[in-house]
Amino acid sequence: MDRPDQVTQDKDVFHRDLTRGADGRRYWRSLDELAQSPEFVEKLHREFPSAAAEWDELDQDASRDGGVSRRNFLTMMGASIALAGIGGAGCRARDPVEKIVPYVNQPEEIIPGKPLYFATSLTIDGLAHGVLVESHEGRPTKIEGNPEHPATLGASNVFMQAAMLSMYDPDRSKVVRRIDTVSTWDRFWQEIAPIIAGKLKSGGAGMRILTEPTSSPTTAAQIVALRQRFPQARWHQYSPLDRANVRQGANAAFGRPVNVAYRFDRADVIVSLDSDFFQDEPGHIRYARQFIDRRRVRKDRTEMNRLYVFESTRTITGAMADHRRPMSPQQISQIALALAGQPADDSLSAIVEDLRRAGRNALVIAGPTQPPEVHAACHAINAALGSAGNTVYYTEPVEFDVPLDTTRSLAHLVDDMNAGAVDLLLIVGGNPVYNSPADLNFLEAMRKVSLRVHLSEYDDETSEQCHWHLPMTHDLEQWGDARAYDGTMSIVQPLIAPLYEGRSVNEFLSVLLGQLARPAYEIVRESWRARYRGNDFERFWEQTLHDGLMANSELPPIDVRLAAQPAAPAPATAPASPGGLQIVFRPDPSIGDGRWANNGWLQELPKPITKITWDNAALISPATALRMNLKNGELVDLKYRGRSVRAPIQIVPGLPDDCVTLHLGYGRTRAGNVGNGVGFSAYAIRTSDLPWFGAGLEIMSLGKEYTLASTQHESLMHGRDLVRVRDIEAFRSRHEKNEEHHPSRYPLTFFDQSALMNQHNAWGMTIDINACIGCNACVIACQAENNIPVVGKEQVAKGRHMHWLRVDTYFASEHPDRGHDFVYRDRAAANPDVYFQPVPCMHCENAPCEVVCPVGATAHDAEGTNNMVYNRC
Known part of the structure; x- marks a missing residue:
């Protein structure tokens, strides 16, 4: 919200009193800016020479009058370099090998250039997220949330938006592999058939199936059938982001899983x-x-x-x-x-x-x-x-028969493998060799199994250690189903035939049930027919496909009563020694648990707070960094419970002292050409008994520097009062007096607006800053819509990333009078407020993208907006 900051005009730049404004707060984007470090001033010299001269006067002014010069600059958002054309991270369909001919009788719904939309679901962390997928001539091109789906309400997150790029990823698994030899599904069926027949006679003794937690009703029905067919077999589940604490806490409170x-x-x-x-x-x-x-x-x-x-x-x-x-x-x-x-x-x-x-x-x-x-x-x-x-x-629980703790389920599997009780291991999805707890030594135990099979989208770290690797289809290529967070049954329908030789989970499990050539469509459809209690299944099925979900299928609320008073929380580990550090593990906001590591859009997406791209780091507070004499980018050795990993340091305002945050998902070795060798693996020091936090971390500096590509204080917006904050009471008071904001002192455009006054349509977009949570979904949506290229870590570090939309993060701290005092800096960085500022393409009158484009793909129209001719780019 707006506020009446005092502004003065000097050298054609408006300056704002950063420390003595109406709310007495100072806004800054990095600790270097807060401290006015020499590196920051040098950067300002390069970007705004005249502004840097004003910064040089600050220390003189402060020493002269004991305060801070009123000519401070709010160095905020910078000139965007994201006004480039469509690039190489494209979603172009494969050219057909066969001779093609036009339609003889063209389907009436197929109109060249006009997209079709289909309702389906993406399964993320085992749960359905309803989406609408745009399709052009049979090729999916864009994903949005399904407005009718209770989990999304028409919105989306970064993973949903980036799923389109993952589907077209050329590093996805394309063929069946038998050890080091390319094979086929037929050869796999021929080899596995006698083994399954033998297991059928023994009741499944020595057979283990490992999956991730699932909410799919069809998969659940198949698991039930497999248990009946192989009563001696065991089904294990594991997720590195397991919600065991949530399930165990509810079970302890109510005496039952809910x-x-x-x-x-x-x-x-x-x-x-x-x-x-x-x-x-x-x-x-x-x-x-x-x-x-x-x-x-x-x-x-x-x-x-x-x-x-x-x-x-x-x-x-x-x-x-x-x-x-x-x-x-x-x-x-x-x-x-x-x-x-x-x-x-x-x-x-x-x-x-x-x-x-x-x-x-x-x-x-x-x-x-x-x-x-x-x-x-x-x-x-x-x-x-x-x-x-x-x-x-x-x-009732949404996921099917999920154990209270899936890590314990994995540990039981490891014990059986070490004991020689497993001779057939079927891993359906997941990547336990990479993301299992370090203390379980999953890989060592798995090597003791005589036949290992892995079904997955990528030939990853787990596939490398298996005798058979089988390619799995993407959600946009397969039939399936899943439940949403509230239990709503959602359909998964394909938008395109499988690009490679993939099979779905349901197709794979059907083979174990003796149904070799059964297609996924038939499996899912018959599963839904078995649960349908109405009279007209065909009409119900068509409506479900149309809507992407079964209407009114959410799980009803149940009455629960507390079983007992909650017990005191047990300490995470032995009390830390004086000066000791605690370690905190978190899923990465950009690539999750690591399954999105080969997605270039997500790797290049600046993280919401740190704005780091193409990396993870050991995040520590400014006070901890000062006490340990650590600086940004310093490479350190992290030692925890007998294990160690190397990582760079990133100092983040607002972290608790003596706590170090490590994001999971990096350090992949077989993610693909994009994700290999990016960052470090926090899984290397993560253990099964303390998966989320614990005491006893030690940090030792290696005396080396590591380059972190962060966008946090690049492209500094010089001297503009863009972050404006008011509490609700002050806003109401000013709103009643029609004092919401000051008019701009600069014209919004040099374009002759007279031609637009009589136009029926007026271009414009309003962003409710009060509603922005900084999730970055809009950034990936823009990249997906405009096919913006990925440039890589080195170019991001040089400020050459090409996003057309970014979300800047600003910190705000309370202290009106001592803005350059060292004690103030420490206090300001301890727990500053955070504000997010989306910065889209501004449709510049003299847009630099238009001038440099050699093929005229970017152009200016008569209404004052920048247009893209995509097929020229």
């Missing part, structure tokens, strides 16, 4: 205990929409929701908090008990009172990284507030 879902649209007061519910919760897309709908500024709205966040690392949920407190994971565990009992801290007492006032419209939510005891305590608090059934509700 699924937990939330209604943020009903929550007035929210307390988050290490929960990044904008990114990590199964229903995060819907949750973000519900949360932000309560924050949209309207004339008739008198109240907004209030969010308190306690977190052990920087998240976009914490960035949106009204009150945020960084602390270690163990301290957060104790906060849960304090909220449930008698808090000793005055600030906690105020939160408890706020929760009590909100009553049934309050919500306390714990993240999946917190131990089960914290989740049980949150369930008890919500029950005491009366929130159960209102802001939080419970259903």
Whole structure:
């Protein structure tokens, strides 16, 4: 929201008083900018020579009058270099080998140049995300959320948007491989058939199937049939991002497994205990929409929701908090008990009172990284507030027969393999050789199995160690089904025939059931027919395909009662020694657990807070870095519980002291040409008993520097007051007086606007900054829509990335008078507020992309906008 900052005109640049503005706050994008380091001033010299001269005067002004010069510059967003044409990361279909002829009788729905849209679902982390896929002449080109689907409501996330590029990835597995020899599916069936026949006689003794958790009703039915066919066989499940703490906490609280879902649209007061519910919760897309709908500024709205966040690392949920407190994971565990009992801290007492006032419209939510005891305590608090059934509700489990802890399931498999009890291992999806806990030594145990088979989209680290690698189809190439976070049954239908020799999970499992040539369409259709209780299945099936889901199929809420009072959270490990560090593991916001590592769009996507691309780093707080004499990009050795890994340091404002955050998903060796050798693998020091955090980390500097390609303080927007903040009361007061903002002192365009005054249509876009959560979905959507090329880490480090849209991150700190004091810098960096500023293509009047384009692909139209002629690029 706008605010009446004082501005003066000098040298054709408007300057803002950064430290003595109306709210007394200073806005900055990096610690170098906050400290006015020599490196930052040198960078400013290169980009804005006149502005750099003003920065040179700051120290003189400060020493002269004991304060800070009013000629500070808000160095924000920079001149975009993303106005380039469509590039090489394309989704071009393969040219046909055969001779082609035009339609004799063209289908009436096929009109060249006019897209068709199909409703389907993408299965991410085992759950359905409803999408609408745009298709041109039989080739899918763009993905959007399905407005009718409860998990997406027409929106999407970065993974959904980037799934299109993954489907066309040339590094996907193309053929069946038998050890080092290219083979065929027929040869695999011939070799496996007598083995399966033998297992049928023995009841499946020595046979193990390892999958990721699944919510697919069809897959569930096949698993049931396999258990009946092979009663001595064992089915194991494993996910590196397992929500074991969530399941175990609910089981401890209610004495039975239940699924937990939330209604943020009903929550007035929210307390988050290490929960990044904008990114990590199964229903995060819907949750973000519900949360932000309560924050949209309207004339008739008198109240907004209030969010308190306690977190052990920087998240976009914490960035949106009204009150945020960084602390270690163990301290957060104790906060849960304090909220449930008698808090000793005055600030906690105020939160408890706020929760009590909100009553049934309050919500306390714990993240999946917190131990089960914290989740049980949150369930008890919500029950005491009366929130159960209102802001939080419970259903039967969505995933099929998932164990309380899938890591234990994997450990049992490892024990059996080490004991020689397994002679046939079928791994369906997943990549356990890469992402299993280091202490389980999964690879060593797996090598003791005489026949190992892996079905996956990529010939990855696990496939490399198997006798047979089998290519798997992408969601956009296959028939299937899955449930959404609330249980809604969703259909997966193909938009294109498999590009390579892939088979779906259902087709593979059907072979184990003795159904060799059964197509996936028939398998899924018959599975749905078996569950249908109506009279007209054909009409129901067509409507389901049209909508992408079964109407009214969400799981109904169930009544649950607390089984017992929650127990005190157990310590994560032995108490840390004085000065010791705690390690915090998190999924990467760009590539998740590593399965998206070969997606160039996601690798080049700046992470929401750090803006790092093409890498992960050991994230530490400024105070910890100062105490340990560490700097950005310094290569260190991380030692944890007898294991070590090398990583670069990245200093991040707002992290808790003495906590080091490591993002998972990097350090791949067989991801593909894009993902190989990028970053370091945090899995190398992650263990099964403490998968999310623990004490005892040691850091030793190696005395080397490592280049991190971060976009955080490049392209500095010099002297513009773009981040404007007001609290709701001040906004209401100014709104009533029609003082929402100051008019621009520069004309918005040099274009002659008189020609536009009588036009029926007016071009324009409004971005509600108050609603932006910094998730980056829009950045990937823009890249997918315009086929923007990927340039790689080296070019990003030089500022040559080509995004047409970016989301800048700004930090804001409270201190009106001592903006250049060292003590202030430490305090400002300890827990600054965070604001996100989307910066799209501005459709410049003199657009540099138009001038340099050699083929005239970029052009300016009569209405003042930049147009793209895609087939020229």
